[in-house]
Amino acid sequence: MASDNIVSTNVELATFYVGEALCGIDILNIQEINKQIEVTVVPQSSDFVTGVLNLRGRIVTVVDLGKKLGLSSIEMSKDNRNIIVDSKDEQIGLLVDRISDVLIAKSSQIEPAPANIGNIQGKFFKGVYKTDNSLIGILNIDEVLND
Amino acid sequence: MIFEDDETLRMYVEESLEHLSDIENDLLEIEEGGANIDEDLVNNVFRAAHSIKGGAGFMGLSTIKDLSHNLENVLGLIRTQELVPRPDMISILLKSFDKLRELIESIEDSNTADIQEFVEALISVTTDSLPDSEKGSLSNEVEIKHPATKTNFIVSQYDIEQSAKQGKFIYIIEFDLINDIHRQDKNPITVMNSLLSSGVIIDSKIDFLSVGTLEENTPVKIPFFVLFASIIEPDIAPTLIDIDEQFIHMVSEDMIALEGATATEVKKPEPVVTPEPVTTPEPVKVVEQIPTPVAEPVIEKVVEPVPVAEVSKENLPPIQDKGPEKVKAQTSLRVNVNLLDTLMTLAGELVLSRNQLLQGVGSKNDRAMESSSQRIDMITSELQEAIMKTRMQPISNVFTKFTRVVRDLAQILNKQVELTLEGKEVELDKTIIESINDPLTHLVRNSVDHGIELPDIRAKAGKPPVGSIKLRAYHEAGQVNIEISDDGKGLDGDQLALSAVQKGLLDEHQADSLSGKEKIMLIFLPGFSTAKEITDVSGRGVGMDVVKTNLDKLGGIVDIDSKLGVGTTIKIKLPLTLAIIPSQLISIGKERFAIPQVNLDELLRIPAAQVHKRIERVGDAEVVRLRGALLPLLNLADVLDIDKIFVDPVTNEEKIDRRSISDRRSKILDSGGDETEESIEKNEEYENLREGEDRRYRAASAINIAVVSAGTFKYGLIVDKLHDSEEIVVKPLGRHLNDCKGYAGATIMGDGKVALILDVASLAKMADLMALDTQQIEAARKKEVKDTGQDRASLLLFRNGEHEQLAAPLNLVERIERIQSTDIEIVGGKRVIQYRGGSLPLYEMSEVANVEKIPDKDQLEVIVFQVANKEIGLIVVPPVDAVEIELEIDDSTLRQDGVMGSLIVNEKTTMLIDIFEMMKVLNPDWFIEEQTGLKKEIIASEKKILFAEDSAFFRTQVSGFIEEEGYDVVSAEDGLEAWNLLNEISDDIMMVLTDLEMPNMDGFELTAKIRGDEKFSHLPVIALTSLAGEGDIAKGRTVGIDEYLIKLDKEKLLESIKQKASNLK
16 A cells, blocks of 8 residues: 555655665654654663653654664664654654655655565565665555554 | 445434433333333433434444334334333343444444344334234335335335324435535535434435446436425425425325235235244233343353244343443543633633743843743643543443443342442543443442342341442542442451462461451452352453452552441542642652652651661562561562662762662561571672671661552552652553553653653562562561561560559569559568468569659559579569560660660550669679579589670670579670680680671671681580571581570570580589
8 A cells, every 4th residue: 555655656755874774764754853862761661662752742652763673773873863753643753873865756766675675674664765876775664663 | 335424424423322322321211110101201212213213324324224213113112102111121122222332333334233133122022012913014014116206115014004103194305415415515414303303214215326327427416315204294394394395205105015015905914924933912011010030141151142932931032231331432522611611711821921921031021931930830720620620521421321230230130239329420530430430340240249139038138128239429538439339248258268268369377367358358369259150240250350450550449348248338549530640759770750649658768777677588578667567678670670870978979789678687587488598698698798888877878668559559669769749740651662561651750851650550560579478478477476586575564653664574574473462561671472382572663763653552463583593573563464576675765773775565665674683783682692602503614605696685684694593694796796705715615605697797607617616616506596497407507506595585595504514514
């Protein structure tokens, strides 16, 4: 269903780095991107949860996207960003290493995801977008945040 | 299939549910009324069914239409008094309405739902009431064709005949959904409703055939046909219905044809045999007052429909009881308009104040800022209150359901129960209302099932046959109380305890030690169900423990009060709201947490110096002594696996704190299993780690404990820091944190950071700290009392005058005699009494110490002590009582001659007397004699006994009575000191007495050292202890302890010393 979307129209992608991997999310899924990376740790939570933060009165769970995708944890630096996405009526923060450009992906250039992109399982992707010099994995947020 | 857009459908669902909401109570009232039919009530119900049917036809919801149609038929008969409602009929109606609600709630799947059994049951109710000649009409169908329309209706003959009987005209009205309704901005439902106000909709359908295909441009019209019966005359019909005359077609008799028959046979249909089992119609009359029992209670779990043929005496097919549906979490809420207005005003004010604040900030005007921040403060509180009000719902939303629950259950169980509801208007937060439904239902069902007895049993017990259950809600101290009381058989605590033992939830010893109330509370233990057999009524695999857990989650407290044979009252205390709660903030390391105030009992700070005294171990659990009771402890940092932080008092650095709360310094209570050597060794390791200065003795290392209760189960939560208490707003955690059980949610603090809210019940579960543990501790405590704990002793309590309480160590007491004051003789300036053929000298405390004098009394008690081989009597005032108590002796405040010190017993300052000292003061000559006499005899070697004991009290007591015997005693405060002393004056020591548990070096180690040194290895070592567990004895033997003796067992000790001393010679 979602992939149909990609095929039929052009998509605006917000791209960012998780480790060395360049990933993208359909910009319509993103509520905001912020630098609020100081979180309240939740003891006993799954290892991919960095903690919770207060986003204007809402408690938002922050997920370490690196851990969640099966890579190593996001390294703390000043470039870290929280990408707040909507998933199943809930806002969730995705902690990423750093953000990159927003670009318009032509649907014709989006291809189905291979089984594995840079050590990340293919099921997490809706597809891959090839630009002249890079390969962007378009994340399937619902699949990534499936618990 | 569902034609209309979402909006209309949603409106229909909401409206229908509203119609249905009151039906249950109306029906129950109709049932109560019996033959005296309250027409208004019946009309209410009838209208509800009718409107639902009307809308359903329009929406294409055929199943709902069928069901509501059949309901309407039965209700129609009741309305026209052709049918007298009987309880069994009402049951069918109730269940059918339940089903209807279910269908409407899952409207998308409603058309595929199976309602066969309900329809059949309803039809059979209707058939029963009809005269024989009309019986067939229900199942016969007629076809109505009107020449002017392309459509035809197939409806039940009964409907047509009913309309004809009432002198109604039958019309086919043809609406055009596009032109008549949509284009005119009308809503289909309002159109239906206006129709309903003037007549009856028998059937309706949308003619899809005439809509045309998608390929064509927009369809010109969507015809919607309604078969409408009304008393409206044909000439005024168009005006009333607001539709062009040409679309209203009157149906004449000749247009009605019996389905499958020839068109002419309309008016007189042959009675066709019904497909139903032929049943003799029950004469309609007022049925017995008692609800007729259904032959066999229909068990809910049965899934296959009961075949109609083999059913009940009543001729009515029963419908499976699905039980009342759970309260669906509401998604919309009705709010009083006034309240909304208030909210609006407040919101307006808030905006104004914000503007002022912004202006103030902009112009840096402090005064303006201050005043506007004050305003904002006030408005926010008001706003909060107003918004909370919108969430408040009367508890009647839950309560009224129970009328039905009780009725249905009582019927199944052949019981007679009257339910009284009180305090229906009490309001609670909507979320609480929703979540107390299940626990309350369970409790009410329990009351009917297990509480109320069968009528004949009640009669035998002299109670009225009709049992009474009372549900009562009321406010008290900012909380809502709900009471469920019945006058049934009550709970048998002993039976409960027995059953708990049989189920292995308790051992007999534990069961014995429970109080009556505690036994009753056993029903809340997981895995406990009181029903001998599991019935379908209450025993549904979940027990009272689930009820309790659910209530715990709400911050509620349950209490049971029950008297065997008289009844049971269950009391539930609930907070008014869950959204904003007062709570205590605490922190572990850098993380802050909130503990809801409802769960918090008290805060406890144990000063560093007392840590080792107050914190003890039972098995591998830590407990704290709190006002005589033992409280299990939970280290929050351990449960949540957080590094604790302590601030180094010297460097001010934050370091990770790894101290264990209780260590070897803490007593180890024996909780049944004996301490193993391993754990003792571990304790020694601690000691090695602990060389040098003890960090414990700094204020910073005091321990903070939040005493929390999860229901009746209390425990202490060890935290790093206690902060303020604050009102916090509870916010839910995201789904990725669902499996973190220890939290009830999160909240945002004043600084914008998030703090987690602790769920104390779950935390206890996570740490396997369960209510049974407390019992274990309790058992350990009792056992400990029996063992005469190391710091505990038995004291004899007595009085000197009216006010002063005194005590003496019980094991020094020989006897207690009651004497008459007239028996006292004064001879040679001394008081004596004839006693066992001799004279017993009598003394009183005031002779040596500054205490009250013995008042003049006829009867006195004399405590007989043996001092220096002489018996003496101490005159005291009764009552004389013995207690076992922990000895925390203050040896300075009240210290004087004859008084060793003071301690608190039963909340009274008590002087502990020193009888030896007293006698020394009064009769110094006795002791000189004594010593010279004895010395010759025993201590030829003039050697001393080394006595190591850390407790000052025992040190003086024990050395006191050993010295009495004429030995010299050298005492040491711990093993280390003893060892040093031994090395210093080794030649003078003939024997070592040692306590086992001591700081710095314990008795085992001391013995080991003595045995390891050839200078001393020959010395006899006697261990004085209270902890003579097998493990200790074995350990003692391996290190070389010669004998174990219980402290303060004077005689045995002296005998043993004497024997060892003579062996030495």
